[in-house]
Amino acid sequence: MKIALGLIALLFISAAQAQISYAPMGKVLHKGGYELKGTGRSWASTAKYDEDRKKTDYEDNEGFTYFEGEFLGKYGATDELQFTLGANFRQNRAEIQDPNNVGQTTGVTSTGIQSLIGGMQFGFKPVDRLHYSLEAFGRFPTYTNRTYDSTTDDPTKDLVLGDEGPDYGAGLLVTYAHPSDRFITLRGFYRRPGKDLSPEINWLLEAAVAWRYFALVFGVDGVMSLNQDAYTSDPQNKTIFNTGNSELYNSINRQYVAPFAGFNIGLGKTWRIEARYQQVMNARSYDTGSLITVALARRVDPGPLVMIDKKFKEYDVEASITKISPKKQYVIIDKGLSSDITKGQRFDIFHTDYLGGNVLLATGVVTDVNADQAVVRITTRFSSKYQIKEGTIVRATRR
Numbered sequence: 001m002k003i004a005l006g007l008i009a010l011l012f013i014s015a016a017q018a019q020i021s022y023a024p025m026g027k028v029l030h031k032g033g034y035e036l037k038g039t040g041r042s043w044a045s046t047a048k049y050d051e052d053r054k055k056t057d058y059e060d061n062e063g064f065t066y067f068e069g070e071f072l073g074k075y076g077a078t079d080e081l082q083f084t085l086g087a088n089f090r091q092n093r094a095e096i097q098d099p100n101n102v103g104q105t106t107g108v109t110s111t112g113i114q115s116l117i118g119g120m121q122f123g124f125k126p127v128d129r130l131h132y133s134l135e136a137f138g139r140f141p142t143y144t145n146r147t148y149d150s151t152t153d154d155p156t157k158d159l160v161l162g163d164e165g166p167d168y169g170a171g172l173l174v175t176y177a178h179p180s181d182r183f184i185t186l187r188g189f190y191r192r193p194g195k196d197l198s199p200e201i202n203w204l205l206e207a208a209v210a211w212r213y214f215a216l217v218f219g220v221d222g223v224m225s226l227n228q229d230a231y232t233s234d235p236q237n238k239t240i241f242n243t244g245n246s247e248l249y250n251s252i253n254r255q256y257v258a259p260f261a262g263f264n265i266g267l268g269k270t271w272r273i274e275a276r277y278q279q280v281m282n283a284r285s286y287d288t289g290s291l292i293t294v295a296l297a298r299r300v301d302p303g304p305l306v307m308i309d310k311k312f313k314e315y316d317v318e319a320s321i322t323k324i325s326p327k328k329q330y331v332i333i334d335k336g337l338s339s340d341i342t343k344g345q346r347f348d349i350f351h352t353d354y355l356g357g358n359v360l361l362a363t364g365v366v367t368d369v370n371a372d373q374a375v376v377r378i379t380t381r382f383s384s385k386y387q388i389k390e391g392t393i394v395r396a397t398r399r
Contacts (some may be wrong), residue, residue, distance in 0.1 A: 021266035022208050022215035023299055024183045026131040026175025028123035029076030033301035039274075040294050041068040045287040048245070051235055051252040053284050059097075061105045064246040064287065066092045072117065076301070080123050084137070090114035090161055094244025099155055108244060110159040115139040115167070126338045126371050131175040135189065139167040148242040158242050163249050165195025169202065179343035179369060181210040187221075196239070198229040198253045213266040217276070220260065225253040225284075251285040262293075270298050315395040317341065321349075322373070322390060329378055331364070333394050336372045340398065343369055347376050347394045351386035359383055361392070 029035065045064040048056050058064075072086035091111040098106040119137035126132075146158045171189020187204040206219035229252045231238040243249045262276035274295040280288050302316065319335040331349075335341055345366045351359040361383050364376040376394065 020269060020299075021213055021264045021272055022181075022183065022210040022217070023272075023297075024131065024175040024177060024208070025185050025187060025206070026123075026133050026173040027177070028080065028082045028121050028133055029074060029299075029301050031076050031079050033076040033082075033299075035072075035074040035297060035299040035301075037072045037074075037295055037297040039068075039070045039072070041066075041070070042292045043067075043289060045246055045248070045289040047289075048247040048287045049283045049285065050247065051232075051285045058245065061095060062097070062245060063095045064093070064244055064248070066090055066248075068114070070117075082121050082123075084117065084119035084121070086117040088114045088117060088139070092159055092161060092244065094159060094246065096155055096245050106156060108156050108159045110161045112161055113142045114162050115141050121173070126177075128371050129177050129179075129337055131177060133173045134170070135173055136170040137168065141165065141167075141194075145241045148240050150240065153242070155242060159244055160241050160249050163194030163197060165197075167191070167193050171202075177337065179337075181342070183208045183210065185219075193254075196230065197251065198225050198227060198232075200225045200254070210264075215264040215266075216262075217264060217274075218259075218261040220257065222257040223255055223286075225255050227253045229253045246287055247283075247285055248287050253284065254286045255282075255284040256280050256286045256288075257282045258291075260291075270300050272297050272299070314397060315348075316398045317396045319347075319374075319394050319396075320390075321388065321392045321394060324388065324390065328388060330367075331376050331378065331388065331392075331394075333374050333376055334372070336369050336374050338371050341366060341369050341374045341396075343367065345396055345398075347396045349378070349388060350393045350395065351383075352393050359386060361386060361388055364394075 043066045047058065069089040070086060072084055074082050074084050076082045091109060094108045095105050096108060098104040117139050119135065121133050121135045123131065123133040141162060141164060143161050145160045145164050148158065169189045169191035171187065173185065173187050175183055175185045177183055185206045189202050190199065191202050192199050201224045204219065204221035206217065208215050208217045231252055235252050238252065241250050258278050258280045260276050260278035262274065265273045267273065274297065276293040278291040280291065317335065317339060319333040321331045322334050323332040343366050347364050348360055349362040349364065351361055362378050362381045364378040366374050367377045368375040
């Protein structure tokens with residue numbers, strides 16, 4: 001019983017402590033911060049739909065699956081701008097009818113580095129609790145596909161690894177960050193998914209409830225085609241590639257909706273595990289199926305400033321007092337949500353001088369916060385030698 005209660009307390013620890021289990025997509029890294037993330041994805045098709053939404057079920061022992069391994073590195077070049085580099089590995093596998101043995105199936109695979117990845121994200125100054133950012137990305141395949149003639153070519157050869165040509169896009173991310181570590185993110189971007197494919201709008205709605213070491217995540221994403229495929233009215237003349245028995249590649253105006261749910265687990269101060277289950281449905285020129293994703297990430301985000309007092313306590317945030325209440329029980333400081341200040345966060349109040357002296361005057365806790373300011377209630381006083389006044393330094397740590 002004690003162990004169970006301890007685990008519950010660990011998972012649902014007060015939101016006043018900085019959570020490390022969830023990284024909102026709309027917030028960029030601070031200058032010098034970085035994130036390294038390895039992701040594994042496992043897909044299994046359940047049915048395929050053509051450009052007219054006609055469904056084709058798989059016969060017994062037939063199917064299409066893929067496994068992906070992706071590595072991404074993100075770096076905060078400034079407090080507003082971060083860059084991304086990475087690579088994606090993929091293995092496709094199609095279980096098809098064996099052309100040499102009637103009634104039997106055979107496995108066909110393709111394996112390799114599917115694409116190299118680059119991107120950037122620019123974050124604007126938050127508006128109250130809303131974080132806005134612009135993103136742009138590109139995926140650059142390392143292969144070309146060979147055309148396929150189903151009447152003469154061997155279906156067990158030259159299975160595609162993906163679509164040809166660069167895949168690039170740009171769009172907007174908006175994250176609402178509640179002080180109690182509840183997040184809602186909207187994402188929408190224009191995308192050109194590859195050579196000879198129609199441009200499309202990709203969208204996502206994600207909600208998260210985060211505690212220090214645990215987060216619940218759920219939402220839905222999807223693709224809305226702009227219906228500009230050159231072969232929309234003439235699909236039978238589109239170049240054919242060996243896509244196995246799948247509609248995932250070489251599509252014509254693809255569309256789908258994909259709800260998902262999952263959780264994150266924080267490990268230590270910088271690591272987290274992410275797990276998601278996603279179901280693709282309402283497809284056109286695409287497959288329906290399920291996707292399981294597991295990721296391991298290390299995120300180090302030092303914040304805009306690191307200070308150390310004479311006791312060698314490390315601080316992530318330094319601010320100044322701009323106003324004091326008449327009874328000196330509350331103070332207003334000049335930093336807020338834009339500096340990742342959260343309700344319930346604790347601050348130390350110092351008298352400093354030009355000789356490097358630091359005298360701890362009091363401690364307090366944040367009771368209210370907006371984009372650029374926070375209200376701190378003084379809870380404990382340590383010294384009356386110096387007065388707390390406008391300009392007095394306050395410091396805090398996110399750890």
